[in-house]
Amino acid sequence: ALDHVGLPAIIRPSFTMGGTGGGIAYNRAEFYEIVQSGLDASPTTEVLIEESVLGWKEYEMEVVRDKADNCIIVCSIENIDPMGVHTGDSITVAPALTLTDKEYQMMRNASIAVLREIGVETGGSNVQFAVNPADGRLVVIEMNPRVSRSSALASKATGFPIAKIAAKLAVGYTLDELENDITGGATPASFEPSIDYVVTKIPRFAFEKFPGAEPVLTTAMKSVGEVMAIGRTFQESLQKALRGLETGLTGLDEIEIPGLGSANHADDRNAIRAALGTPTPDRLRMVAQAIRMGTSLEDVHAMCKIDPWFLEQIAGIVAMEARIREHGIPEDAVNLRMLKAMGFSDARLASLTKTDAEVIQKAREKLDVHPVYKRIDTCAAEFASPTAYMYSTYEVPFAGALANEAQVSSRKKVVILGGGPNRIGQG
Missing domain, CATH: 3.30.1490.20 (ATP-grasp fold, A domain)
Known part of the structure; x- marks a missing residue:
């Protein structure tokens, strides 16, 4: 072999x-x-x-099929980490952000063909692909003919209840016979979800609990939990997810690259190459740190194989951080809202300007810069949705008005406090 x-x-x-x-x-x-x-x-x-397909791009398709051979793609998922890291340990985004429509349609057709060939007559399945960025070669690397870990992420990301629909399909219903509860029955379950936001999932690790364990990510899953964040842009959802890990991060915080600081420029470059070339829980922060130090995006890509589009987004955050350090926070609402729309928290802005988060909060409130709430409705606001599944965002005004989709009422409220991402020793 x-x-x-x-x-x-x-x-x-x-x-x-x-x-x-x-x-x-x-x-x-x-x-x-x-x-x-x-x-x-x-x-x-x-x-x-x-x-070996190390360094290739990794994608997932969440597919649902019924007994009449109706198939829908609930969600496409893209791994930011290249092949070589278990998908459960990878930072992922939904929908896939670096596919052309032609590539997406090829992957969609291949996913459905896989379900038919395997014989999944009803229910949800997850099909994973690797794509060679050099020549576009597409290979199927895994297929789960069941509701999986990725199914839970796709359901949460889109609002489409995969497990519930799969159970009804198993007893004989077809997708067109089932209503989409999110839209109040305005669309059937055969209506593929449309996403007008970006979801980022970041795994949570607990290597500090295992001093002898090597914090290197491989094809064997090592994370103990994960966090999911939603934003209007990738930059916003990424920074929200980093904060949601509950590890003390306020965003793409600075990090020390091991081995740096020698008098020899070649040694420093080798240290950066080692840090970016080794899959670790902090690699994305290492990437941001390398960009802060002046490493070109071409060199960063060659070292870590992360798609250039994601690197450009990270570079945009780093460039804005430098601008904030030099000029402070904007004194007008438009530019401050733009910073918030990029995912900068009050705490991160305070860190960059060497002040307190309360100072930033007061300045923001003075300028009337507040978040609005957007509805997750599976149809990108094409149909009215009665479901109160929402996310907050600092959207930049469009056509002169902020669209706040929250319907404030005088009814009694209930606050449910979540425990954050799973971790060892929680509770």
């Missing part, structure tokens, strides 16, 4: 969850060690030996 596939090789045990027992082998010694581990972990004593 090794002679046929070559090195590096991907070893994947059969019937294990989260990639347990698998890994990436870069030499023969690692190959034999990981294969043995995989055979021990697999209940059927089987492993798959696959070609």
